[in-house]
Amino acid sequence: MFGSTKASxxxxxxxxxxxxxxxxxxxxxxxxxxxxxxxxxxxFDRLLQCDRNGIPVAKPVTFTKSGETRGIVLIDGPGxxxxxxxxxxxxxxxxxxxxxxxxxxxxxxxxxxxxxxxSLALEILAETGYEDVxxxxxxxxxxxxxxxxxxxxxxxxxxxxxxxDLFQSGxxxxxxxxxxxxxxxxxxxxxxxxxxxxxNSLWQIASYDGQVKRRYTKISLPELSNAKDGKAISKQMExxxxxxxxxxxxxxxxxxxxVYASRNKFGLCIENILxxxxxxxxxxxxxxxxxHFAEAWAMQEGCDYRGNVFLAPRWxxxxxxxxxxx
Numbered sequence: 001m002f003g004s005t006k007a008s009x010x011x012x013x014x015x016x017x018x019x020x021x022x023x024x025x026x027x028x029x030x031x032x033x034x035x036x037x038x039x040x041x042x043x044f045d046r047l048l049q050c051d052r053n054g055i056p057v058a059k060p061v062t063f064t065k066s067g068e069t070r071g072i073v074l075i076d077g078p079g080x081x082x083x084x085x086x087x088x089x090x091x092x093x094x095x096x097x098x099x100x101x102x103x104x105x106x107x108x109x110x111x112x113x114x115x116x117x118x119s120l121a122l123e124i125l126a127e128t129g130y131e132d133v134x135x136x137x138x139x140x141x142x143x144x145x146x147x148x149x150x151x152x153x154x155x156x157x158x159x160x161x162x163x164x165d166l167f168q169s170g171x172x173x174x175x176x177x178x179x180x181x182x183x184x185x186x187x188x189x190x191x192x193x194x195x196x197x198x199x200n201s202l203w204q205i206a207s208y209d210g211q212v213k214r215r216y217t218k219i220s221l222p223e224l225s226n227a228k229d230g231k232a233i234s235k236q237m238e239x240x241x242x243x244x245x246x247x248x249x250x251x252x253x254x255x256x257x258x259v260y261a262s263r264n265k266f267g268l269c270i271e272n273i274l275x276x277x278x279x280x281x282x283x284x285x286x287x288x289x290x291x292h293f294a295e296a297w298a299m300q301e302g303c304d305y306r307g308n309v310f311l312a313p314r315w316x317x318x319x320x321x322x323x324x325x326x
Contacts, residue, residue, distance in 0.1 A: 001034060001035060001229060001231075001232030002032050002033065002034050002232045002233070002235065002236045003032065003033040003034075015281055015282065015284045017282075020278065020281045020282055023243075023244060023281065024274065024277075024278050024281075026243075027240055027243065027244065027274055027277070028274060030240075031084070031088050032236060032270060034232075034266065036085055036221055036222075036266075037085065037088070037089065039219060040072075040074070040085060040086065040089050040219060041089060041093075043072050043217050043219055044072065044089065044093070046061070047060060047061055047069065047070050047071075047072070047193050048060065048061060048095055048156070048193075049061050055094060055095075056093070056094060056095040057095050058095045058096055058099070058103075058105035058154065058156045059156055060156055060157075060191060060192060060193045062191070066187060066188070067187060067188050067189070067191055068186055068187050068191065068215070069186045069187075069191045069192060069193050069194075070186070070193065070215055070216065070217070071182075071186060071193055071194035071195060071196065071215055071216045071217075072193075072194075072195045072196070072216060072217055072218075072219060073196045073197075073198075073202060073203055073206045073216045073217070073218050073219070074086060074195065074196070074197045074218075074219040074221070075197070075198060075199060075200050075202050075203050075218070075219070075220050075221070076199070076200075076220070076221035076265070077199055077200060077263070077265060078199065078265070079262070079263060079265040079267045079268035079271075080221050080265045080266055080267050080268075081221075081265070081266045081267030081270070082197050082221060082267075083161055083197060084267065085221075086159060086161075086195060086197055087108075090106050090108075090157065090159065095156075096156075096157075100154070102153075103153055103154040104128060104129075104153040104154070104155055105153075105154055105155060105156045105157065106155070106156070106157045106159065107124060107127050107128060107150070107153075107155050107157070107158050107159070108127065108159045108161065109123045109124045109127050109158070109159070109160050109161070110123070110160075110161045110162055111123075111160060111161070111162045111163060111165040111166050113165070115165045115166050115168075116174075117139055117143075117174075117177060117178055117181055118135065118139045118142060119135075120160075120166065121139065121142035121143050121145075121146055122135055122142065124146050124149075124158070125142065125145060125146060125149060128146075128149040128150075128153060128155075130145070130149055133145070143181060143184075146185075147184075147185065147190060150185075150190050150192055151189070151190035155190075155192055156192060156193060157192060157193045157194075157195060158185060158192045158193070158194050158195070159194075159195040159197070160194070160195070160196050160197070161197050161198075162197070162198055163196035163197060163198040163202055163206075164198035164199050164201055164202040164205065165198070166178055167201075167202075167205045168201075175205065179206075179212050182194055182196075183212065183215065186215060194216075196216070200220075203218055203220070221266075223264035223265065224259050224262065224264045224265065224266055224269060225259065225264065226255060226256045226259050229259070230255045230256070230259070233255050233258065233259065233269060234248075234255050236270075236273070237249070237255075237273055237288070240273060240274065240277055241277065241288050244277050244280075244281060244288075245286075246277065246280055246281070246285070246286065246287055246288045247286060247287040247288070248287075248288060249287065249288045249289050249290060249293075250287075251289070251290045254290055254293065254310075257290075257293070257309050257310050257315055258272060258273070258293065258310075260309055260315065260316060260320070261293075261297055261309040261310065261320075263320055272293065272296060272297065272300075275296035275299075275300065276288060276292040276293040276295075276296045277292070278296075279292045279295050279296050280292045290310050290311075291310075293310045294308050294310035294311045297309060297310055
């Protein structure tokens, strides 16, 4: 189910701090593929035109005579790995991986703080390389400039990460203005595909009305479960251990505890595995164990023995309702 994009093994040569740092940087740079990658690719490919050979190109499909594009809303809770998923998909997609010089087929913008239409426009302009613009300009002027930059750079995709932040503190009229602005970017000459990623409340906002809802397809990333994903998680842990020169753990219920401790989120699960491996290497262990996971999780959560999922006998009764930060 899961698969590392790096196949080479890295034998442990030394546990010096620098060697551990280099190895951990390499492991954290590894992208772990899952079925979610194909799901996103399927949603995305239908939004792109293709050449005569069926190869997608960096040009949006238009779905109406007026030249309307479509978008994607991808949602998951904190720690799910949604940002890494979209970033990897766009980075390796054949339509964008060999972009022509002086073009930017993909623009990624993270919602700034404070989150307003004007601040978002300024953020997008900065991402296009256009930073010398006064924030005193009127909002509509800035968005007109955004559209002009997209056309000049051959932009096909605008990805707004943490998009829920745009709507959380806004009034109903401000929310409508935001949705209308995004809608305008998906219409007419130079229209782009809009990708919005965020937490679960994002879909409720993005589907504010029927006209908005029909412009986006929805991807809700599934949560991990031991029954469905346990074997794949165990296999991925073995891959990481082999590259780190460690024997994999042999505790029978470790993966169950790991999935629970990670709030059933894929991204947190990978982070917890890597943190435990780091501690194992620093302690010069030759095997990854439950104790390393317990120590790593205690550092992350600030909990004692009774609240540690990797130590408590009745770990499944521990309340993990405290929100985690992505």
